[in-house]
Amino acid sequence: MTQSLEWTDLDARTVDTARVLAADAVHKTGNGHPGTAMTLAPVATLLFQRIMRHDPTDPKWLGRDRFVLSAGHSSLTLYIQLFLSGYGLELNDIESFRTENSLTPGHPEYGHTKGVEVTTGPLGQGISNAVGMAMDTRYVRGMLDSGAAPGKSPFDHHIYVIAGDGCLEEGISSEASSLAGTQKLGNLVVIYDDNHISIEGNTDVAFTEDVLKRYEAYGWQTLHTDLLPNGSIDLEAVNAAIEEAKADIHRPTIIRMRSIIGWPAPKLQNTGKAHGADLGAEEVAAVKEILGFDPQKSFEVTDEVLAHAREVVGRGKEEHEKWQLKFDEWRDHHAEHAALLDRLVADKLPDDFEAAIPDFEVGTSVATRVASGKVISAMAGVLPEFWGGSADLAGSNNTSIEGAMSFEPEGSPVPNSSPFGRIIHFGVREHGMGAVLNGIAVGGLTKPYGGTFFTFADYMRGAVRVGSLMNLPVTYVWTHDSVGLGEDGPTHQPIEHLTAYRAIPNLQIVRPADANETAVAWATIVEKQLPTGLILSRQNLPIYEKDQAVSKGAYVRVDASNGEPKVLLLATGSEVQLAVGAAEQLESEGIPTRVVSMPCFEWFDAQDEAYRESVIPKSVKARVSVEAGLATPWYRLIGDNGVAVSIEHYGESADGALLLKKFGFTVDNVVAAAKQTLQNVEQSS
Numbered sequence: 001m002t003q004s005l006e007w008t009d010l011d012a013r014t015v016d017t018a019r020v021l022a023a024d025a026v027h028k029t030g031n032g033h034p035g036t037a038m039t040l041a042p043v044a045t046l047l048f049q050r051i052m053r054h055d056p057t058d059p060k061w062l063g064r065d066r067f068v069l070s071a072g073h074s075s076l077t078l079y080i081q082l083f084l085s086g087y088g089l090e091l092n093d094i095e096s097f098r099t100e101n102s103l104t105p106g107h108p109e110y111g112h113t114k115g116v117e118v119t120t121g122p123l124g125q126g127i128s129n130a131v132g133m134a135m136d137t138r139y140v141r142g143m144l145d146s147g148a149a150p151g152k153s154p155f156d157h158h159i160y161v162i163a164g165d166g167c168l169e170e171g172i173s174s175e176a177s178s179l180a181g182t183q184k185l186g187n188l189v190v191i192y193d194d195n196h197i198s199i200e201g202n203t204d205v206a207f208t209e210d211v212l213k214r215y216e217a218y219g220w221q222t223l224h225t226d227l228l229p230n231g232s233i234d235l236e237a238v239n240a241a242i243e244e245a246k247a248d249i250h251r252p253t254i255i256r257m258r259s260i261i262g263w264p265a266p267k268l269q270n271t272g273k274a275h276g277a278d279l280g281a282e283e284v285a286a287v288k289e290i291l292g293f294d295p296q297k298s299f300e301v302t303d304e305v306l307a308h309a310r311e312v313v314g315r316g317k318e319e320h321e322k323w324q325l326k327f328d329e330w331r332d333h334h335a336e337h338a339a340l341l342d343r344l345v346a347d348k349l350p351d352d353f354e355a356a357i358p359d360f361e362v363g364t365s366v367a368t369r370v371a372s373g374k375v376i377s378a379m380a381g382v383l384p385e386f387w388g389g390s391a392d393l394a395g396s397n398n399t400s401i402e403g404a405m406s407f408e409p410e411g412s413p414v415p416n417s418s419p420f421g422r423i424i425h426f427g428v429r430e431h432g433m434g435a436v437l438n439g440i441a442v443g444g445l446t447k448p449y450g451g452t453f454f455t456f457a458d459y460m461r462g463a464v465r466v467g468s469l470m471n472l473p474v475t476y477v478w479t480h481d482s483v484g485l486g487e488d489g490p491t492h493q494p495i496e497h498l499t500a501y502r503a504i505p506n507l508q509i510v511r512p513a514d515a516n517e518t519a520v521a522w523a524t525i526v527e528k529q530l531p532t533g534l535i536l537s538r539q540n541l542p543i544y545e546k547d548q549a550v551s552k553g554a555y556v557r558v559d560a561s562n563g564e565p566k567v568l569l570l571a572t573g574s575e576v577q578l579a580v581g582a583a584e585q586l587e588s589e590g591i592p593t594r595v596v597s598m599p600c601f602e603w604f605d606a607q608d609e610a611y612r613e614s615v616i617p618k619s620v621k622a623r624v625s626v627e628a629g630l631a632t633p634w635y636r637l638i639g640d641n642g643v644a645v646s647i648e649h650y651g652e653s654a655d656g657a658l659l660l661k662k663f664g665f666t667v668d669n670v671v672a673a674a675k676q677t678l679q680n681v682e683q684s685s
């Protein structure tokens with residue numbers, strides 16, 4: 001039997017205070033989303049005051065439950081709870097909602113406001129992040145405390161999500177939720193705010209499916225709660241449903257919680273108008289009257305309500321202390337794992353990390369994707385925190401850790417699998433994969449990666465962008481990086497992708513020239529811990545001497561024989577070999593030529609001026625870029641007199657080597673481009 005909530009009048013007043021604050025905050029700023037925050041106030045209060053294990057004085061406490069507001073537009077839902085619980089937000093922060101430099105921006109931003117676990121706003125991302133967070137919980141338990149039964153380890157916790165219609169309409173949530181069902185993520189609880197309303201009004205216009213049947217088919221426990229006769233959500237029922245959710249440790253749970261947006265606003269409740277605009281002075285006053293607040297007052301929070309809500313600080317500390325005993329006991333019995341945890345918390349790499357990075361034999365030839373696979377396995381040997389997989393292209397992306405188990409739930413029939421495995425099978429779900437990787441990364445202890453063909457990076461772009469905005473250390477392994485992939489043809493051949501992904505702020509795009517550059521690139525990626533796309537070739541590429549300068553983003557691969565280059569050949573990836581070949585020919589014709597390998601613009605931009613000048617001297621104006629993609633990102637480097645060897649159209653289905661030649665990626669053409677730029681310089685001087 002479910003315990004009654006024993007919701008007191010003061011609890012009810014706290015909830016009503018939250019509703020009124022939401023209406024007031026939007027009214028004061030003049031924009032924002034009041035309706036959902038008003039409606040969700042009871043369930044948010046329930047989570048923060050009664051359900052979740054959390055300590056507002058330590059928002060990063062390892063043992064805490066996580067809350068994800070997937071319906072990020074309802075940011076006030078979260079901010080008001082962070083204020084009431086004592087996370088550091090105060091009433092003036094609620095009053096300055098959505099204004100410059102406030103701690104309460106339009107949508108919750110990770111790293112900006114204490115207690116915000118993940119940036120949300122693009123609908124569907126949050127719930128999909130939560131799937132990654134739930135997977136991460138299991139992986140971390142396996143890494144540090146594998147002997148503990150599910151739910152019994154200090155590393156176990158629940159992930160609570162509030163998602164709206166929009167989140168569940170978005171395809172990304174279907175991808176991630178299906179995976180969550182397969183993975184039997186029993187610590188994941190989604191509360192679906194079933195209000196039948198989105199911006200264009202009633203969701204009947206576009207969303208008529210039976211959501212719970214769909215989730216049942218995914219393998220979730222599905223529950224629902226109805227409205228109370230007065231139109232408010234039924235909090236006792238929601239509480240009981242959450243208890244049921246927690247009791248089922250083998251399935252994620254979705255609770256379809258019927259609600260009315262904007263309740264109890266007399267005119268605007270249950271309309272799209274309550275979604276994203278100020279309710280207006282009259283309606284806000286009416287809400288206050290209905291709830292027994294003074295309509296003349298704004299932002300009314302009594303000392304009694306605040307003191308009552310902030311009692312959660314004391315309860316949180318007690319929980320934290322109880323957890324600490326359990327944690328200390330774990331520490332006493334797991335010295336080696338405790339040392340690992342300390343290293344991970346300190347964000348350090350093990351001493352044997354550098355030595356684990358392989359060298360590849362100069363003069364041989366191998367695809368950078370194959371080299372990457374070897375480096376991944378080598379690094380995995382010393383980094384238990386390193387795990388990942390592919391969206392069903394593991395064999396092509398070379399993402400599997402040799403000898404490792406697949407990450408599958410207890411009792412899975414998948415051969416070679418374990419609940420604590422390191423190889424993630426994302427299924428053909430690139431967008432879901434991106435969001436799951438973000439969710440894993442916010443856990444802060446592990447280093448996740450995920451692969452697909454570079455052209456299908458577009459299917460994950462939404463997640464890559466939010467991950468980059470959050471500056472999360474996720475590595476995207478994007479292989480088959482140009483027309484050089486060959487016969488699969490133009491649908492599979494990236495053209496604009498290097499340009500498009502270099503355009504995402506914070507995202508580091510790394511395109512190594514050979515196996516040894518791939519090795520240094522991976523080591524650098526793991527050291528830097530930034531959002532990174534690693535762009536790899538399908539085809540074999542000749543192997544050069546290893547040069548640690550790869551970590552600087554660009555370096556002199558081959559210098560002019562006299563040390564005074566007249567022309568610079570700037571290239572990345574598979575095209576560096578063409579630049580090297582062209583330089584030999586130009587030198588033989590008496591033209592001093594420098595080849596700059598430029599695997600990562602972003603790393604190079606981060607170097608000091610002196611280093612950048614030493615690689616690309618301003619005085620040398622004759623410059624050629626060689627890259628099998630659009631020329632767009634190169635113009636700032638090659639300048640007015642430069643010549644780009646690029647590809648400005650879709651590819652075609654034929655042998656990759658043939659296509660590269662056909663589209664001008666030959667030594668002769670690079671030589672011709674070099675002569676052209678030299679001529680341009682001469683003519684302009």
Ligand SMILES: Cc1ncc(C[n+]2csc(CCOP(=O)(O)OP(=O)(O)O)c2C)c(N)n1
Nearest residue numbers: 036121122123164165166167197198199275
């Ligand atoms: C990916 C994405 N598309 C569109 C939007 C713009 N948008 C914000 S809220 C919203 C409607 C959401 O409806 P619902 O989830 O039912 O929220 P409710 O109105 O019930 O709060 C839309 C389309 C968005 N934030 N993200």
Ligand SMILES: [Mg+2]
Nearest residue numbers: 165195197198
């Ligand atoms: Mg809705």
